[in-house]
Amino acid sequence: MKADAPPLMQLNALRKTYRLRRTLIERLKGVDRVVTAVDGVSLSIQRGSILGLVGESGCGKSTLAQMLVGLLPPTGGTIEYDGTDMSGLAGDAWLNYRQGVQMVFQDTGSSLNPRKRIRTILREAVAARGLKGDCQDTRVAALMEQVGLDIQLLSRYPHALSGGQRQRVGIARALAMEPSLLLADEPVSSLDVSLQGQIINLLRELNENLGLTIVLISHDLAVVARVCDAIAVMYSGRIVESGTPDQVLTAPRHPYTQALLDAVPRGLERRDRKRTILPVESGPILTGCKFRRRCARAVNACETTDPKLATAGPGGHEAACLMVG
Amino acid sequence: MRRLVHMFGGPGGLAGAILVLLIVANGLAAPWIAPYNPTDVDMINTLAEPSPDHWFGTDQSGRDVLSRVIWGGRASLEVSALAVVVGLAGGITLGLLAGFFNGGWLEQIVMRTLDAMAAIPLLIWAIALVGILGVGPFTVLGLTFGNEVKLLVLLGVLYIPTIARIVHTGALGESRANYVAARRLQGVGSVRIMVSDVLPNCLSPVIVQATLLLAIGIIIEASVSFVGLGVQPPAPSWGNMLADARNYLFSGEWWLSVFPGAAISVSVIAFNLLGDGLRDALDPRHTTQALTA
Amino acid sequence: MTEELLRIDALHVAFGEREVVRGVDLRIAPGEVVGLVGESGSGKSMSALALMRLLPTGGRISSGAIRFKGQDLMEMPQRAFNALRGSQIGMIFQDPLSALNPAISIGRQMIDMIRAHQPLSHGAAMARAEELLTLVGIPYPKQRLLAYPHELSGGMRQRVMIALAVSCNPSLLIADEPTTALDVTVQAQVMDLLDRIRTEFSIAILFISHNLELVAEISSRVIVMYAGRIVETGEVHDLFAAPRHPYTRQLLRCIPRLDGSHGAMPTIPGLPPRIGALPPGCPFAPRCDRAEAICHNETPPIVWHNRQMAVCHFAKEAVPA
Numbered sequence: 059m060k061a062d063a064p065p066l067m068q069l070n071a072l073r074k075t076y077r078l079r080r081t082l083i084e085r086l087k088g089v090d091r092v093v094t095a096v097d098g099v100s101l102s103i104q105r106g107s108i109l110g111l112v113g114e115s116g117c118g119k120s121t122l123a124q125m126l127v128g129l130l131p132p133t134g135g136t137i138e139y140d141g142t143d144m145s146g147l148a149g150d151a152w153l154n155y156r157q158g159v160q161m162v163f164q165d166t167g168s169s170l171n172p173r174k175r176i177r178t179i180l181r182e183a184v185a186a187r188g189l190k191g192d193c194q195d196t197r198v199a200a201l202m203e204q205v206g207l208d209i210q211l212l213s214r215y216p217h218a219l220s221g222g223q224r225q226r227v228g229i230a231r232a233l234a235m236e237p238s239l240l241l242a243d244e245p246v247s248s249l250d251v252s253l254q255g256q257i258i259n260l261l262r263e264l265n266e267n268l269g270l271t272i273v274l275i276s277h278d279l280a281v282v283a284r285v286c287d288a289i290a291v292m293y294s295g296r297i298v299e300s301g302t303p304d305q306v307l308t309a310p311r312h313p314y315t316q317a318l319l320d321a322v323p324r325g326l327e328r329r330d331r332k333r334t335i336l337p338v339e340s341g342p343i344l345t346g347c348k349f350r351r352r353c354a355r356a357v358n359a360c361e362t363t364d365p366k367l368a369t370a371g372p373g374g375h376e377a378a379c380l381m382v383g
Numbered sequence: 384m385r386r387l388v389h390m391f392g393g394p395g396g397l398a399g400a401i402l403v404l405l406i407v408a409n410g411l412a413a414p415w416i417a418p419y420n421p422t423d424v425d426m427i428n429t430l431a432e433p434s435p436d437h438w439f440g441t442d443q444s445g446r447d448v449l450s451r452v453i454w455g456g457r458a459s460l461e462v463s464a465l466a467v468v469v470g471l472a473g474g475i476t477l478g479l480l481a482g483f484f485n486g487g488w489l490e491q492i493v494m495r496t497l498d499a500m501a502a503i504p505l506l507i508w509a510i511a512l513v514g515i516l517g518v519g520p521f522t523v524l525g526l527t528f529g530n531e532v533k534l535l536v537l538l539g540v541l542y543i544p545t546i547a548r549i550v551h552t553g554a555l556g557e558s559r560a561n562y563v564a565a566r567r568l569q570g571v572g573s574v575r576i577m578v579s580d581v582l583p584n585c586l587s588p589v590i591v592q593a594t595l596l597l598a599i600g601i602i603i604e605a606s607v608s609f610v611g612l613g614v615q616p617p618a619p620s621w622g623n624m625l626a627d628a629r630n631y632l633f634s635g636e637w638w639l640s641v642f643p644g645a646a647i648s649v650s651v652i653a654f655n656l657l658g659d660g661l662r663d664a665l666d667p668r669h670t671t672q673a674l675t676a
Numbered sequence: 677m678t679e680e681l682l683r684i685d686a687l688h689v690a691f692g693e694r695e696v697v698r699g700v701d702l703r704i705a706p707g708e709v710v711g712l713v714g715e716s717g718s719g720k721s722m723s724a725l726a727l728m729r730l731l732p733t734g735g736r737i738s739s740g741a742i743r744f745k746g747q748d749l750m751e752m753p754q755r756a757f758n759a760l761r762g763s764q765i766g767m768i769f770q771d772p773l774s775a776l777n778p779a780i781s782i783g784r785q786m787i788d789m790i791r792a793h794q795p796l797s798h799g800a801a802m803a804r805a806e807e808l809l810t811l812v813g814i815p816y817p818k819q820r821l822l823a824y825p826h827e828l829s830g831g832m833r834q835r836v837m838i839a840l841a842v843s844c845n846p847s848l849l850i851a852d853e854p855t856t857a858l859d860v861t862v863q864a865q866v867m868d869l870l871d872r873i874r875t876e877f878s879i880a881i882l883f884i885s886h887n888l889e890l891v892a893e894i895s896s897r898v899i900v901m902y903a904g905r906i907v908e909t910g911e912v913h914d915l916f917a918a919p920r921h922p923y924t925r926q927l928l929r930c931i932p933r934l935d936g937s938h939g940a941m942p943t944i945p946g947l948p949p950r951i952g953a954l955p956p957g958c959p960f961a962p963r964c965d966r967a968e969a970i971c972h973n974e975t976p977p978i979v980w981h982n983r984q985m986a987v988c989h990f991a992k993e994a995v996p997a
Contacts, residue, residue: 156568156570165561168561169560171560235568235569250948252963253943253947255932280934281932307934318860322860323889323890336864338831
C-alpha cells in the first residue's frame with residue numbers, strides 16, 4: 059500500500075447507532091434502547107486503490123456505505139474526504155463531496171426509475187453536473203460507450219434491459235458525476251455467473267484507466283481477492299481484520315475470517331473436505347469480543363476484554379483478536 | 384379492439400370507459416344537445432307522458448325531463464369532478480410529503496390529522512356543514528359562487544385522507560428505492576425528487592381511486608341535492624329531480640323518478656367499471672412483460 | 677437405470693407462445709442427489725415448478741410426461757396430487773419468508789402440515805414438530821414453535837422450511853436455490869444440514885442452483901441447462917473434470933476462485949438469448965468460443981460418451997476444464 063500519500067478518505071472511529079422505539083414504561087424510566095450498526099470503524103481509503111469490504115448481512119457494511127456517500131449522518135466519529143472533515147461542509151463544498159462520492163447499487167431492479175427511459179436517467183445525471191443542451195447528449199453517448207453499452211439502448215425502459223445492462227447503466231449514471239470515489243455495494247450478487255466477470259472487469263478498467271478509487275462491498279471472497287488492493291473484514295459493526303488480499307485471505311489471523319474462508323463452497327476442488335461449521339448466532343453480546351460465542355478458540359479473557367485492531371503480521375496486516383500477536 | 388380491452392383491464396373496463404366518455408360528452412355538450420331549456424316552464428303541458436315531443440315526458444311545471452336529465456348530469460359531474468380535483472391536490476401534496484419525509488414529525492402530524500378526519504362519516508359532514516353554512520350562493524373576494532361550490536369543496540376536503548393515504552403508502556416505498564438514493568447523490572433537491580421521481584411511480588392506484596371517488600361524488604351530490612342542500616332549484620340536478628318526483632311516486636308519473644334514477648345508477652356503474660378495469664390494467668402483474676425481465 | 681423415483685420425458689413449458697422449457701428429460705433414482713445448474717432464464721426453476729404444479733399464472737406444460745414412482749403425475753387428479761405433494765415430495769425455495777405464512781406461528785404451520793398428511797393427534801404432531809426442529813439444528817425448539825416467521829433469521833427460516841419439507845418422510849426433496857439468499861457461513865450450515873438429512877432419510881434431492889461449486893459439493897449427477905434445454909449431463913466428477921459442452925467449460929472458467937490469481941476475470945461474452953427469440957442452430961453459438969459455421973445453422977446432436985451426454989457438434993472433443 060502506498061502509505062506515504064495522504065488517503066482519499068479517512069474514517070476515524072465512525073459510529074452509527076439507531077434508537078429503537080421504546081415502550082411507554084421504558085420512556086418513563088428513561089431507558090434507551092440502542093442498536094449499534096457501526097461500532098467505531100477507522101479506515102483509510104487510498105487514492106486510486108480498490109478496497110474490498112467483506113462481511114455478512116447485518117455486519118454493518120451497508121450502513122457504513124450509506125455514511126460514506128453521505129446518505130446517513132454518522133452518530134460519532136469523522137469522515138475526512140481529501141483532507142477535510144465532511145461534517146462541516148455546506149453549499150458548494152458539500153455538493154462537491156456529494157457528487158464526488160458515488161454509489162452503484164446491488165439491486166439492479168430498483169436502482170433505475172422504472173418510468174424513465176435510459177436516456178432520461180442519464181440526461182438527468184449529466185444535467186445535475188451542470189451540462190446543458192447538446193453537451194448533454196454528447197456526454198450521455200460518451201458514458202454509454204465508457205460502460206460498453208450500445209447507444210440504441212438509450213430509448214429503452216429499464217425493464218427491457220437485462221440485469222447486467224442495468225448495472226452498466228447504474229455505473230454510467232455514477233460516472234456522470236465525475237466521482238473520485240465509487241462505492242459498489244454488492245454490484246454483481248444479483249447477476250448470473252457468466253455476467254459477473256463483465257461488471258467486475260468494467261470496474262477494474264475504470265480504476266486503471268481513470269484512476270477511480272473504488273470501495274467494493276461483496277460477500278464473494280474470491281471476487282474481492284481477485285481485484286482488490288486491500289481488504290477489510292467486518293463483523294458485528296467492526297473491522298476485525300484488514301490487509302492485502304494475500305495477507306487476509308491466504309494467511310487469515312482472525313477466527314472469523316478463517317470461518318468465512320472455510321464456508322466458501324469449493325465443491326469443484328475438494329469435494330469431500332470436512333469443514334468447520336460456525337455455530338448459530340445467539341443474541342447480542344455486550345461485553346468482550348462479539349465473535350466469542352461462535353469462536354472455537356475463545357478463552358475466558360475474550361468475555362471481558364474487547365479486542366482492538368492490532369498488528370497481526372508484516373506490511374500493515376491487522377486483526378482484532380486476543381489470540382493474535 | 385383486443386388492445387383496447389387490454390388497455391382498460393377487460394371488457395367491463397372498456398364498457399365503463401365508453402359509458403364514462405358518453406357521460407362526460409353529455410355534460411360538456413349539454414347546451415347543444417338538450418332539446419329544451421331545462422328551466423322553461425310550460426304550464427299547459429305539465430306531467431305529460433313521454434312522447435315524440437318530450438321523450439322523457441315533462442314534470443309538474445311542464446319542464447322537459449330529458450333536458451333536465453342532461454343538464455342535471457352536467458351539474459352532477461361538475462360537482463363530483465371538481466371535488467376529486469380538490470381531493471387530489473390536497474391528498475397528493477400531503478401524502479407525498481408524509482411519505483417522502485417518513486419517520487419524522489411531519490409524517491406523524493399529517494397522518495394523524497388525516498386519520499382523525501377519516502373517522503368522521505363523509506355524507507353527514509357534507510350535509511351538516513352545508514346546513515350550518517346556509518343554503519344559497521355566497522361571495523368570496525368579489526366572486527359569487529353557486530351553492531354547489533360549498534358542496535364540492537367540502538367533498539374534496541373529505542376525499543383528502545383517502546388519496547393521501549394511498550400516496551403516502553406509495554411514496555413510502557418509492558422513497559426507499561435506490562433510484563431515489565441515486566438522485567440524492569446527484570445533489571438534486573428533495574422537492575425535485577418528489578415531483579419528478581417519486582410521484583409518477585405512485586400515481587396508478589390514485590387514478591383508480593379517483594375514478595371510484597367520482598362515482599361516490601355523484602351519489603353524494605344526488606343525496607345532498609335530494610335533501611335540498613345541494614344544487615338549488617330551479618337549476619336541475621339528478622338529486623333535486625328525484626326530490627321533486629317523490630310526490631308522484633304512487634300517482635303513476637313514473638318517468639319523473641325513473642329517468643334521473645337510472646342516470647345516477649348508470650353513471651355510478653360506469654365509473655365503478657372503469658375504476659375496476661383500470662385497477663387491473665395498471666397492475667404491474669397485468670402485463671406479461673415481467674416474465675422476460 | 678433399473679429403479680426410477682422420478683422420470684420426466686420431453687417436458688415443454690410455455691407462457692403463451694414463449695417456450696421457457698424446451699424438452700427436458702430427467703431421471704432421479706431413490707436416494708440420488710441430482711444437481712440442476714443454469715443461469716436465470718435457463719428454465720431450471722420452471723422445470724421444477726412444472727413438476728410441482730406450481731407454475732406462475734400463464735404458464736402451462738405444453739407437452740411431456742412426468743412419472744413419480746410409476747404414477748403418471750400429469751394425469752393425477754388435483755386432490756391426489758396435493759396429498760402426494762408435501763407427503764412424498766417436499767420442496768424448499770430460495771425465499772423462505774414468502775413460503776411461510778407471516779401471520780401464523782411456526783409451530784401452528786408445522787402442526788397443520790404434519791396433520792394434513794399424517795393421522796396424528798395435536799399433541800403428537802406438536803411433539804413431532806419439536807423433534808423436527810431439533811433435527812434441523814434449531815436451538816430452543818419449544819420456544820421457537822411459538823415464534824412467527826419474521827422473528828427468525830434467514831438461515832433459521834430455511835431450516836424451518838427444511839423441517840416442514842421432511843416432516844412426512846418424503847422420498848424426494850426439491851431444493852430450488854435454497855441458499856442463494858443466505859450468507860456464506862449460513863449457507864455452509866444449510867448445506868451441511870441438507871447433506872445430513874439426505875443420509876438420515878435416504879431422501880433423493882433435486883438440487884437447483886446457479887452455483888456450480890455448491891452443486892458439485894452435494895450432487896452425484898449434474899444436469900446443465902441453457903436456454904430451456906439440457907446441454908450437458910453426467911456424473912459430477914466426469915462432467916466437471918472434462919466438460920464436453922463449451923458452455924459448461926466456459927461457465928467453469930468464470931467461477932472466481934480463491935487461488936491467489938489477480939487481474940481481469942474470465943467472462944462469457946454477450947448475453948443469454950431472450951426467450952422467444954432464439955437464434956437458429958445452437959442457442960449458445962453466439963457466445964461460444966468453439967462455434968463454427970455449422971453451429972449457427974444446424975441444431976446440435978445429442979452425443980453420448982460413456983455416461984456423459986452433451987448437445988454439441990463438437991462434443992467428442994473432451995477438453996479439461
